[in-house]
Amino acid sequence: MTETDLLQMALNLGMGWKVDHVEFNPDDKELHIFISTVKGSKFECATCGNPSTVYDHGRERKWRHLNFFQYEAYLHAKLPRTDCSKCNGSPKTIKPNWARERSGFSVYFEAFVILLMKAMPVKKVANLVDEHDTTLWPILHHYVEEAREREDYSDVKHVGLDETSRKKGHKYVSIFMDLDKRKVISVTEGKDQHTLKDFKHDLMVHGGHPDTI
Numbered sequence: 001m002t003e004t005d006l007l008q009m010a011l012n013l014g015m016g017w018k019v020d021h022v023e024f025n026p027d028d029k030e031l032h033i034f035i036s037t038v039k040g041s042k043f044e045c046a047t048c049g050n051p052s053t054v055y056d057h058g059r060e061r062k063w064r065h066l067n068f069f070q071y072e073a074y075l076h077a078k079l080p081r082t083d084c085s086k087c088n089g090s091p092k093t094i095k096p097n098w099a100r101e102r103s104g105f106s107v108y109f110e111a112f113v114i115l116l117m118k119a120m121p122v123k124k125v126a127n128l129v130d131e132h133d134t135t136l137w138p139i140l141h142h143y144v145e146e147a148r149e150r151e152d153y154s155d156v157k158h159v160g161l162d163e164t165s166r167k168k169g170h171k172y173v174s175i176f177m178d179l180d181k182r183k184v185i186s187v188t189e190g191k192d193q194h195t196l197k198d199f200k201h202d203l204m205v206h207g208g209h210p211d212t213i
């Protein structure tokens, strides 16, 4: 087994992808893994999922991946655009299974930093993985938002409200709690009638019934 075979198996890239070559220079402390499409492969259309033929490839993109021992590792690939026979219109870039759209990190790296963020502040995580914290905040925001979207408030009956300021003398935030479950369900800026309106809207979006509260 060659090193590219080994990496290909470990990376779980999905159908149609292969590890093309690897660049490793211990002095740079970085490992670069170049992946490419297998000729003749079909990829799911980004819009409808229909297996589609490759139209062309975009520019090379780079994603930070989990460290390879003590070395930072990066994936490089040109994502194909497919010509879907079911969707009319211009070719669309496929969604790889190793990264979210517009993220510069692999999903494995993101899962790792999310795990760290549960135990320590974002700034500390950033230092640990040698990234600027501004590049890590969007990861946290994305997964928090995703988790919030799945929340179901349909059985919320008793709500408590607490007001606090973000910093001393700064903007107020209102914190709404499900008193039965003792769980924060919504946080909105301000402490006026708009706050209540925002909360009502948030509650309804998640299947809640403002009239029964």
Ligand SMILES: [Zn+2]
Pocket: 045, 046, 047, 048, 049, 050, 084, 085, 086, 087
């Ligand atoms: Zn399609």
